[in-house]
Amino acid sequence: DGGITQSPKYLFRKEGQNVTLSCEQNLNHDAMYWYRQDPGQGLRLIYYSQIVNDFQKGDIAEGYSVSREKKESFPLTVTSAQKNPTAFYLCASSEVGPRTGTDTQYFGPGTRLTVL
Amino acid sequence: AQSVTQLGSHVSVSEGALVLLRCNYSSSVPPYLFWYVQYPNQGLQLLLKYTTGATLVKGINGFEAEFKKSETSFHLTKPSAHMSDAAEYFCAVSAQGAQKLVFGQGTRLTINP
Numbered sequence: 693d694g695g696i697t698q699s700p701k702y703l704f705r706k707e708g709q710n711v712t713l714s715c716e717q718n719l720n721h722d723a724m725y726w727y728r729q730d731p732g733q734g735l736r737l738i739y740y741s742q743i744v745n746d747f748q749k750g751d752i753a754e755g756y757s758v759s760r761e762k763k764e765s766f767p768l769t770v771t772s773a774q775k776n777p778t779a780f781y782l783c784a785s786s787e788v789g790p791r792t793g794t795d796t797q798y799f800g801p802g803t804r805l806t807v808l
Numbered sequence: 809a810q811s812v813t814q815l816g817s818h819v820s821v822s823e824g825a826l827v828l829l830r831c832n833y834s835s836s837v838p839p840y841l842f843w844y845v846q847y848p849n850q851g852l853q854l855l856l857k858y859t860t861g862a863t864l865v866k867g868i869n870g871f872e873a874e875f876k877k878s879e880t881s882f883h884l885t886k887p888s889a890h891m892s893d894a895a896e897y898f899c900a901v902s903a904q905g906a907q908k909l910v911f912g913q914g915t916r917l918t919i920n921p
Binding site: 733801802 | 817844849850851852854857898908909911912
C-alpha cells in the first residue's frame with residue numbers, strides 16, 4: 693500500500709539534545725513538507741522540498757534543519773536551538789502543483805515529541 | 809498572501825443533527841480550498857477539495873462543501889451527524905500551482921448522543 697510513514701510515533705528528548713524525526717513516502721511524490729501542530733494553533737509549515745537536494749524554509753524554520761538526499765525521504769532534525777520543541781510533528785507529500793493542478797497534500801500519522 | 813479563518817474553535821451537535829463548520833478565506837488569486845479531518849493522535853485525512861469547476865463539492869463520509877466566491881467562504885456541511893464524526897476539522901487554502909497550504913486554526917466537533 694502506498695503511503696507516508698513517520699517514526700517514531702512518540703519521542704522523548706532531554707533539553708540540549710538534537711533529535712531526528714523520520715518521514716518516508718512511497719507515493720512517488722516530488723514535494724514533501726514538515727508541519728508543527730500545537731493546540732489551538734492549527735498547522736504551521738517548518739520546511740518544504742519540491743525536489744531532491746533542494747528545500748525551502750517555511751514560516752517557523754528557526755531551530756530546525758532538514759535534508760532531501762532521496763526522493764522518498766525527508767528527515768527533520770530538531771536542534772537544541774529550538775526553544776519550545778514539544779509538539780506534534782506532521783509530514784506530508786504531494787505531486788508538484790503545476791503538473792497536476794491540484795496541490796493535494798497527503799499526511800503521515802505524526803510524531804509526538806516531548807522535551808523532558 | 810492567503811489566510812483562513814474558521815469560525816468557532818469548538819462546535820457541538822446532537823447525533824442526527826446538521827453539521828455546519830464555517831470557513832472563510834482570503835486570497836489575492838483564485839484559491840484551491842481543502843477540508844481535512846484529524847482524529848486524536850493521528851495525521852490529517854483529506855475530506856474534500858475545490859479546485860475549479862462545480863462549486864458544490866462532495867467528499868467522503870457524507871460531507872460536502874460549497875465554494876462561494878462572493879462570500880469568500882467554503883463551509884463544510886453534513887445533513888446528519890454520526891458519533892464517528894467527532895474529530896478536529898481543518899480548512900486550508902492554497903493558490904493555484906503553489907505548494908504552500910495555509911491552515912485555519914481548526915474546529916473541534918463534538919457529537920452528543
